[in-house]
Amino acid sequence: MKFQGTDAYVATDDLKVAVNAAVALERPLLVKGEPGTGKTELARQVSQALGLRMIEWNIKSTTKAQQGLYEYDAVSRLRDSQLGEERVHDVKNYIKKGKLWTAFEADEKVVLLIDEIDKADIEFPNDLLQELDKMEFHVYETGETIKAKVRPIVIITSNNEKELPDAFLRRCFFHYIRFPEPEVMKQIVEVHHPGIKEKLLTTALTQFYEIRETAGLKKKPSTSEVLDWLKLLLAEDMTPEDLKRDGANALPKLHGALLKNEQDVHLFERLAFMARSQQPRR
Template sequence: MKFEGTDSYVATDDLRMAVDAAVTLERPLLVKGEPGTGKTMLAEEVAKSLGKRLIQWHIKSTTKAQQGLYEYDAVSRLRDSQLGDDKVHDIANYIKKGKLWEAFESDEQVVLLIDEIDKADIEFPNDLLVEIDKMEFFVYETSTTIKAKQRPIVVITSNNEKELPDAFLRRCFFHYISFPDRETMIDIIDVHFPNIKRDLINDALDIFFDVRKVPGLKKKPSTSELIDWLKLLLADDIPDAVLKNRDASKAIPPLYGALLKNEQDVHMLERLAFMVRREGAGKR
């Protein structure tokens, strides 16, 4: 069972090898990389490529590890007992299964995505160590042990907002998705826009990578933002010449709102444009 990428996702050789290694070792695949490099999409494409169901657990700052296992709704049980509801006699009626429970009880192997694990509390990864390692957990309210019928393929993503504990890292296979080089980016664009003109791709990539090189940007444009920008350029039917012959004194690219996401970065490019204009005026 090998991951080969899909028609809609360009996977480098290193990434394909990382997925296969994690599956072989039966360890979670921990994926890091810049936002917009396709970390979350990787789990979706692994599931599609291997023909498996995807279970997604998107982590928030308030998410607790216990929620991935199960939650006991004591408040609802108390209310039902006051109303004389017969179902209060079975505590299992008040246990809500989490995403790990759902993955563990599946008869067929699934792909489990734990997305943006670094958003949660620092103790969150450690609280899942035993469950992910042993593929089982204990439900205290019913005194039962839930064991995985089939070990899921676990993909964990992180944006590096927090350092993850060493004990957790030891249990993972790690892969960093490097930002795509120009050739890989062209392959990605071809997947999304198979009939796009080569000149437009080259001119757009020149601008895109020039913007990314600007020192001090608060947020560099990502792959997903490049795709959005190209979609707008095509929708507005912007001529190739507008990009090719763009005046260096006008550093802001057309439809820049798809690439730049905060006013500081816009102001920075405007200052660069001003400096280019001033240098040009000084030479005349």
């Protein structure tokens, strides 16, 4: 069972090594990187490439680790008991299975994605240590132990918004998805926009990387944003000449696809103003 990438996802050699190492070690794969670098999509592509079902757990700031195991609805049970419902006698009727439970009870190997783990409370990763390590947990209301029938492939993503506990990191195989170099980016673009003209692509990517390297930029545009930008350029039938910028017009064409906050827009406007003020008067 080896991951070699897919036609729809350009995986670098080091990323393929990381996925296959995590599978071989039976450890969760912790994937970090800038937003928009394909971390979540990686899990989907691993699932597709290996022919495995994917179970996706999207983490929010309010998500608790217990929700991934199960939730016991005591309120509903109390209400049913007051109404004399027959189902009240079986506590299992009030237990809602979480994503880990679903993955553990699968008869076949599945891919379990725990997406954006750094959004949750700092204690969230620690609360899942034993469950992810031993691949089992106890249900106190029923007295049963749920143990993985087949150990799932666990992929955990993080946008690096907060540090994760050392004890959690020790149990993971770690990989950082570096931002793609221009040559790799061209391969990614070719997957999404096949047949794009070489000159337009070169001009657009040159401008894109110049924008990313602009000093003072608050949010660098990501891979997903450059793909959106190129889609717009193609829809508008723009040429390389249309993309040319000068000091007086520092904002890129259709900049709303690349610049996502007013500070960065103002930064380019200031750069344009400074360039105009430095131009010799006629």
